[in-house]
Amino acid sequence: MIPLRDDNPTRTFAFITVALILANVAVFLYEVTLPPEVVPAFFADFALTPAHLTGARNPNVFATPLTSMFLHGGWMHLIGNMLYLWIFGNNIEDACGHIRFIFFYLLAGLAAAGAQIAINPHSTVPMVGASGAISGVLGAYLLLYPRARVLVMLPIFIFIRFFYVPAFLLLLVWFGMQLLSGWATVGNDGGGVAFWAHIGGFAAGMMLIPFFKRRSVRLFQ
Numbered sequence: 001m002i003p004l005r006d007d008n009p010t011r012t013f014a015f016i017t018v019a020l021i022l023a024n025v026a027v028f029l030y031e032v033t034l035p036p037e038v039v040p041a042f043f044a045d046f047a048l049t050p051a052h053l054t055g056a057r058n059p060n061v062f063a064t065p066l067t068s069m070f071l072h073g074g075w076m077h078l079i080g081n082m083l084y085l086w087i088f089g090n091n092i093e094d095a096c097g098h099i100r101f102i103f104f105y106l107l108a109g110l111a112a113a114g115a116q117i118a119i120n121p122h123s124t125v126p127m128v129g130a131s132g133a134i135s136g137v138l139g140a141y142l143l144l145y146p147r148a149r150v151l152v153m154l155p156i157f158i159f160i161r162f163f164y165v166p167a168f169l170l171l172l173v174w175f176g177m178q179l180l181s182g183w184a185t186v187g188n189d190g191g192g193v194a195f196w197a198h199i200g201g202f203a204a205g206m207m208l209i210p211f212f213k214r215r216s217v218r219l220f221q
Helices: 015-033 039-046 064-070 075-096 098-119 131-144 167-184 195-212
Strands: 002-006 149-156 159-166
Touching: 002 075, 015 064, 015 075, 015 098, 039 064, 064 098, 075 098, 075 131, 075 195, 098 131, 098 195, 131 167, 131 195, 149 167, 159 167, 167 195
Parallel strands: none
Antiparallel strands: 002 149, 149 159
8 A cells, every 4th residue: 555645734834854864865866867877985974874873984984874864775775764644743743833843854764773783783784764764754644543434545457446544454464564574583684674663763753752753742642
């Protein structure tokens, strides 16, 4: 199921969410302009490689958990992440307030990176993408707006179906898929997908949102 939009209105314009999307797009456009021979060095400097945290000489190594959140491995990687951020991020920003949302987003991303490192600390596969932080947004959405309706697209062979599902159903199915994939890839690189970052980010979002939301915002709306 591919989410397209939700029916959950916001009270304020989510300019932090928009700024994050623009920042991710800008960094990716910079990536694609790099000469091919420079790309490996660029990712070595700014992507998060778990094994490097214990023995690298790269001076940027301790900044990479943050910088890696703004890198992506391809157009579909970028578009998928930004779609989820746009659909669900505006409501979480509205619930937190603009400034607190920045810290919520970054902390969820750091927790996601920590989860992936804890599961596979010796991996030499660079981690890139905003999906860990966005997973935190999804976890927060599950606690705040489980009954919101989300319009999804479901491709079935050559047919495409559009229908609404409750947010809790979509998010629990998504989390279940990450969990099953994560267990199946323990001890390897997961085909380059950081499933445990998704799991850790989602859990972090659920734990953080009670402390970052506005007092007037209730859980399980």
